[in-house]
Amino acid sequence: MTIYNFNLAMGWASSGVEYAQAYRENVFKKMAIDNKFVFTELILNGNIFDMAAQMGMSIDNVLPIHFFFTDIMPAKSAYTIKQLEEETNLDVTTKKLMPDRVTYKDGDTLIRANFDRIHGNVDFVDYVINGYLVRKDHYTNIKTFSEYYVPVNNQAEVYRRAFYNKNGQIAYEQFIENEQVIYRLGALILYSEFEFVDYFMTQLSLTSKDILIIDREKYIATAVLNNKGQAKVGVVIHAEHFSSNQTDKRHIVWNNFYEYQFTNANVIDFFVTATQKQKEVLAKQFKLYKGINPKIYAIPVGSLDKLRGKRHKRDTKxxxxxxxxxxxxxxxxxxxxxxxxxxxxxxxxxxxxxxxxxxxxxxxxxxxxxxxxxxxxxxxxxxxxxxxxxxxxxxxxxxxxxxxxxxxxxxxxxxxxxxxxxxxxxxxxxxxxxxxxxxxxxxxxxxxxxxxxxxxxxxxxxxxxxxxxxxxxxxxxFLEKNNQYLWEKLVKEVTHD
Structure with missing residues (x-):
């Protein structure tokens, strides 16, 4: 059994959705259940594995789909300036050290090696020729992908990305033109982000024992439902799920993040709310507006390992x-x-x-x-x-x-x-x-x-x-033992239907 958790992205200032996933990972670990956290958007502002580790997540459970089609393993930022200089044959006589980067000059070419924000190693390297950005290489403990740019109205515009295997060979490519994205994986051509996510889903070899949890929606839910096979699908509700000022006794306006899932509630195996009160509200609304009674579980999105500070002195006011x-x-x-x-x-x-x-x-x-x-x-x-x-x-x-x-x-x-x-x-x-x-x-x-x-x-x-x-x-x-019991109950019920 594997539980796959689907989200869009992660950042250095992540939202409650990502922190909820970090709590959930800890529960699944204690339940001895294999689990993966799938991120569908390409992270460009840092190393997603460092972001996950900062929140206490195991990087081995983090699965960005853009890494899935390469043989590069999850890793924190560990590629050093020394490695860059040796492997790229940079002219260190022009080296200039700054707080957040190192630059090198070679004629009309300026090379900027930017530090990652945690370890002080290489995050990405810009190549600027005659004042124009032409390429950007991204690193973890190895070069992971490169972006290629062309100047448009004096602005650098990305038109191609190449994703690498460990040996430095190209694993697959992404082409961008007029906001249209095309992927080339060997002989396979995928004509949109949706097709890319859809194809990823087909590669998971899902079984009836697997569970797919949707945390955030943006062409994810469609791909999940199209390719779930015998796996069970659940949706976690992380916010208010409807617009109260646009809802009356006959019509309801769902939150955009959940509208597709609610519209297709008949093929969703379960929903999870964070509180009992929201579960009760949602159940009444499903009955009233859709005439259905889907499975809804109230499980806190977080838990406490213990109570703290009972004898700790408080700083008054x-x-x-x-x-x-x-x-x-x-x-x-x-x-x-x-x-x-x-x-x-x-x-x-x-x-x-x-x-x-x-x-x-x-x-x-x-x-x-x-x-x-x-x-x-x-x-x-x-x-x-x-x-x-x-x-x-x-x-x-x-x-x-x-x-x-x-x-x-x-x-x-x-x-x-x-x-x-x-x-x-x-x-x-x-x-x-x-x-x-x-x-x-x-x-x-x-x-x-x-x-x-x-x-x-x-x-x-x-x-x-x-x-x-x-x-x-x-x-x-909200202690962990209670949270774990609720997840154990959910997993047992949905996988034994």
């Missing part, structure tokens, strides 16, 4: 939040709310963990408000042992299908302040018992005011010990 630093997470609202509370409670502090596109904007907001002393951007960190040092956790997201950081926060006894929205906050916060569920508003000023009020109640709360104990009680359900 020191709060934290953790997420991708993206607009939809509304971390800026948290900053503004803490600034408001600081006017009354000068001892309040906030640490913000995570990285993302909003980081420069958030730092400017902090500095412009002279809040650098009590609000800090902490970057990406392994938070497992960090939560327990804090007094409380704040969330401003208005859309959380689960909320892995919320689970980890209660697992370290933190009370939480967040909006009363499905499904994560309502799962982890019992209002006035281990935190505060705040009124929901689409008006940002009102939302900031609600956050400030909730934070003020939290830091002035005389029931801190009671709040902490309630968080620990809620966290018990």
């Amino acid at each position: 020191h709060l934290m939040t953790a997420s991708r630093l993206a607009e939809e997470k509304h971390v800026d609202w948290i900053i503004e709310a803490v600034i408001k509370v600081h006017q009354k409670t000068s001892s309040i502090q906030l640490d913000i963990f995570g990285t993302g596109a909003s980081m420069p904007k958030l730092q400017k907001m902090i500095s412009d408000n002279n809040a650098d002393d009590y609000i800090k951007l902490m970057g990406h960190k392994d938070l497992q042992e960090i939560y327990k040092a804090y007094y409380g956790y704040v969330s401003a997201s208005q859309s959380e299908g689960f909320g892995l950081t919320l689970m980890e926060a209660v697992g370290s006894g933190l009370p939480i302040v967040g909006f009363d929205v499905p499904y994560g906050n309502q799962t982890f916060i019992d209002d006035a018992a281990n935190g505060f569920l705040l009124p929901f508003s689409t008006n940002s000023e009102e939302s900031i005011a609600y956050l400030a009020d909730g934070i003020e109640q939290l830091v002035d709360n005389s029931r801190q010990d009671s709040f902490k104990n309630t968080s620990y009680q809620k966290a018990e359900f």
Whole structure:
């Protein structure tokens, strides 16, 4: 038996979907089930195996389909500058070392060897001739693929990619023209990304004991359903699955990420929601709008190996939040709310963990408000042992299908302040018992005011010990042993139908 988990891509600031996959891998490992995490999009901004390892995943279980058709094995970035110089015969007399790269000059040719962000080895090498980028070679512990460019309107435009075997010979090629992608694998020609994924599926030799789990959809579900054979297919729901403001008693508007799977629910063997409440909502909607009763399992997308920090000293009035630093997470609202509370409670502090596109904007907001002393951007960190040092956790997201950081926060006894929205906050916060569920508003000023009020109640709360104990009680359900039992039950049921 193999469980294949299908996703689009992974990044250095991955979303909850990838972290949910990392948790799931750990459960399958304890169940002694072979599992693979399939990524269908080509990663160009770093080594996907380093990205996976950063999240605690085994790189041997990571299966980017663009590597599948080569004999190159999963590897972290290990190709050194010295190897590059020796194997490429670079003129080291023109070598110039910079913080993130090394450059070499050879007449009209400029060669830029860019470091990977973890090990300081070679990530990719640019070849620039007469000011134009003509080629880019990508590396792990070996050269994996090359991109070839042509100048179009003074911009470098990729027109071909060559993917290599270990011996340096071309395994297959990709050609790009006017946004159309064509693959050539020996004598086989594939005329789109969909055909490429579809062909990959045919090569898996699936059996009735295999399970295919779709985490993200973009031409993946069609290829999976077309080629599943006797394997079972499941869909994990990672977010709100419908648009409430466009839904009435006769019609429902599904989330685009799940519309194809829901439309074809009759051939999906099971669905997985992260919370019991979402399972109940989805089951009622399938019955009402489609007249079907598919199998739906409520299994948390994460789990706790143990409860932490029961005897750890907390830093009074020191709060934290953790997420991708993206607009939809509304971390800026948290900053503004803490600034408001600081006017009354000068001892309040906030640490913000995570990285993302909003980081420069958030730092400017902090500095412009002279809040650098009590609000800090902490970057990406392994938070497992960090939560327990804090007094409380704040969330401003208005859309959380689960909320892995919320689970980890209660697992370290933190009370939480967040909006009363499905499904994560309502799962982890019992209002006035281990935190505060705040009124929901689409008006940002009102939302900031609600956050400030909730934070003020939290830091002035005389029931801190009671709040902490309630968080620990809620966290018990999310221990690994319970999560593993739920997956064992699912696997047994769907493979014995």
